[in-house]
Amino acid sequence: MSAFRYLAQNWPEVGAKLSQHLSMVGAAVLVSLVSGLVLGILFTRPGLKQVGQALVGITGAAQAIPSIAVIALIFAYTGIGARTAIIALSIYGIVPILFNVVSALLLVPAEMLEAAMGVGMTPVQVLLHVELPLAAQSIVTGLRTTVTLDISTATVASVVGAGGLGDIIFVGLSVVRPDMIVAGTLLVAGLAILSDAGLALVQRNVVSRGLVHTP
Amino acid sequence: MPVIELREVTKRYGDKTAVDRLTLTIPDHAVTILLGPSGCGKTTTLKMINRLIEPTSGDIRIDGRSIAAMEPIALRRSIGYVIQETGLFPHYTVEGNIGVVPRLLGWDRKRIRARAEELLELVNLKAVEYLDRYPNELSGGERQRVGVARALAADPGILLMDEPFGAIDPINRRSLQDFFLGLQSDLHRTVVFVTHDIGEAVKLGDNIAIMRDGHLVQMDATHELLEHPADAFVTELLGATRSAEQLLLSRAARYVDTAFVVMSTEQMRRGGGSSGNAPLIVLRDGDTIKGYVEQGQLVTCDDPDEAICAFETVSGNGTLLEVVRTLLESGRKRAIVVDPDGGVLGTLSVPMIVRIMEGGLQ
Numbered sequence: 332m333s334a335f336r337y338l339a340q341n342w343p344e345v346g347a348k349l350s351q352h353l354s355m356v357g358a359a360v361l362v363s364l365v366s367g368l369v370l371g372i373l374f375t376r377p378g379l380k381q382v383g384q385a386l387v388g389i390t391g392a393a394q395a396i397p398s399i400a401v402i403a404l405i406f407a408y409t410g411i412g413a414r415t416a417i418i419a420l421s422i423y424g425i426v427p428i429l430f431n432v433v434s435a436l437l438l439v440p441a442e443m444l445e446a447a448m449g450v451g452m453t454p455v456q457v458l459l460h461v462e463l464p465l466a467a468q469s470i471v472t473g474l475r476t477t478v479t480l481d482i483s484t485a486t487v488a489s490v491v492g493a494g495g496l497g498d499i500i501f502v503g504l505s506v507v508r509p510d511m512i513v514a515g516t517l518l519v520a521g522l523a524i525l526s527d528a529g530l531a532l533v534q535r536n537v538v539s540r541g542l543v544h545t546p
Numbered sequence: 547m548p549v550i551e552l553r554e555v556t557k558r559y560g561d562k563t564a565v566d567r568l569t570l571t572i573p574d575h576a577v578t579i580l581l582g583p584s585g586c587g588k589t590t591t592l593k594m595i596n597r598l599i600e601p602t603s604g605d606i607r608i609d610g611r612s613i614a615a616m617e618p619i620a621l622r623r624s625i626g627y628v629i630q631e632t633g634l635f636p637h638y639t640v641e642g643n644i645g646v647v648p649r650l651l652g653w654d655r656k657r658i659r660a661r662a663e664e665l666l667e668l669v670n671l672k673a674v675e676y677l678d679r680y681p682n683e684l685s686g687g688e689r690q691r692v693g694v695a696r697a698l699a700a701d702p703g704i705l706l707m708d709e710p711f712g713a714i715d716p717i718n719r720r721s722l723q724d725f726f727l728g729l730q731s732d733l734h735r736t737v738v739f740v741t742h743d744i745g746e747a748v749k750l751g752d753n754i755a756i757m758r759d760g761h762l763v764q765m766d767a768t769h770e771l772l773e774h775p776a777d778a779f780v781t782e783l784l785g786a787t788r789s790a791e792q793l794l795l796s797r798a799a800r801y802v803d804t805a806f807v808v809m810s811t812e813q814m815r816r817g818g819g820s821s822g823n824a825p826l827i828v829l830r831d832g833d834t835i836k837g838y839v840e841q842g843q844l845v846t847c848d849d850p851d852e853a854i855c856a857f858e859t860v861s862g863n864g865t866l867l868e869v870v871r872t873l874l875e876s877g878r879k880r881a882i883v884v885d886p887d888g889g890v891l892g893t894l895s896v897p898m899i900v901r902i903m904e905g906g907l908q
Contacts, residue, residue: 442629442630442633443635445598445629446627446629446633446634446635447635448598448622449596449598449622449627449629449633450622450623450627450646450647450650450696451619451620451621451622451623451624451647451650452619452646452650453619456650460635461635461637464637465636465637539636539637539638539680540680541636541637541638541639541680541681541682541683542636542637
């Protein structure tokens with residue numbers, strides 16, 4: 332297995348690429364999550380629900396835009412470097428989170444909200460104690476999609492000089508070293524699988540057992 | 547405890563009037579039913595009492611204080627609110643659901659836990675078994691009991707109930723209604739109860755307010771309403787249940803079988819039983835009723851004591867319905883109806899009551 336030999340022999344350099352990749356993805360996911368939550372909550376408040384409904388349609392379609400197009404467009408404004416990649420990933424990664432936050436919050440039954448108000452919750456308490464817990468499953472699902480998407484898309488960010496694991500693959504491509512290409516791919520895939528498994532664990536803990544439908 | 551007064555309350559949605567100049571006084575310590583066909587404004591009226599809906603005009607007062615001047619959040623926390631199944635929060639356990647209002651009021655965990663245990667006991671659910679369950683692990687009837695427990699958590703004087711048993715099958719609904727009546731006879735809350743089920747209204751209501759098209763048609767004590775419907779609409783709404791329910795809600799004393807004689811056990815043993823011509827002998831030694839004996843049976847028994855039948859005593863002020871329920875639950879054939887001083891008024895059996903109803907409904 333020449334890919335593993337490559338990884339073992341070049342570990343310090345590979346490790347640096349891995350940490351670049353992680354911090355790029357980490358920063359982008361954080362921005363996507365916070366802005367996706369804030370926008371999602373905002374556009375599902377009374378009076379803005381129509382906007383939320385429209386948003387579900389738009390974000391649904393927006394997922395068809397190729398990631399490279401977003402990166403190229405941001406590159407035109409911010410040039411070479413990790414900053415371009417983080418901005419592009421942040422924007423691209425908002426889409427699944429926003430879509431899931433809005434659709435899950437819109438799905439909370441009106442009677443449930445009325446029950447919450449009827450027992451004397453303030454609007455903020457209704458959001459924190461009823462709406463978000465009921466939407467948690469779907470919100471974490473959106474987060475998982477974004478993380479997986481960002482980990483693989485960050486590979487492409489190598490073309491704008493953002494570094495990361497994409498560098499190993501692209502260098503391998505230019506010098507025709509299949510072992511490097513496979514090694515880079517294995518790391519990206521492994522990272523995606525691990526973080527998704529980690530988030531699945533998080534999901535199980537933030538979603539109430541009362542919402543898991545077991546007969 | 548609070549009286550709720552509605553004065554000239556109107557709610558308009560655009561040019562549609564949901565509630566039209568409704569004036570109604572809901573007495574304290576009693577169950578007042580808001581009854582009417584769907585769209586008559588009964589639920590809108592209920593929701594105006596806890597300000598989930600704000601009236602377009604008019605005034606609602608609780609204990610003389612206008613609720614418009616109260617803080618809506620505090621008002622709602624002081625009123626118990628029970629709605630159909632969806633009212634329980636699915637992501638909270640039973641304890642979490644019962645503790646919702648106490649948590650909002652800032653009670654500590656220990657006190658909430660103790661209150662939840664106490665309330666589960668009150669609604670006949672074992673605390674150890676239910677505290678940690680989620681609503682999707684409960685039956686419909688259990689969910690509704692927890693819903694009532696939740697509404698009672700902070701000990702509110704007023705309970706608003708919006709078709710609470712509407713989604714429950716008829717058999718469980720009946721047992722929930724009995725449970726609710728039992729609870730209310732201990733707690734004496736001021737209850738406003740919305741339903742479109744006439745049987746439920748007559749069974750649970752001390753008073754019934756009948757609404758149509760946002761107007762109040764009639765508000766009266768239940769028996770008054772049954773006996774004197776204000777107009778054709780009320781008569782039609784009450785329909786066939788009217789006469790049947792009316793009969794069953796009549797006082798037992800009015801219908802007792804008086805063909806009986808009273809004697810002591812001693813007198814009967816001495817052969818007094820065969821001397822009278824009444825078909826039934828009620829045995830009483832001093833103040834204690836011992837049982838009754840049917841003349842026919844006395845003849846066939848060697849030992850007169852074997853002919854003494856077990857019985858239930860019911861108050862003459864009770865309703866025929868209570869007599870039927872008592873007899874069906876105990877499995878006894880006859881009830882001895884007594885007046886408040888312990889005097890025997892007569893006896894009643896289920897077949898007799900059925901005959902009375904057949905006669906009355908013709």
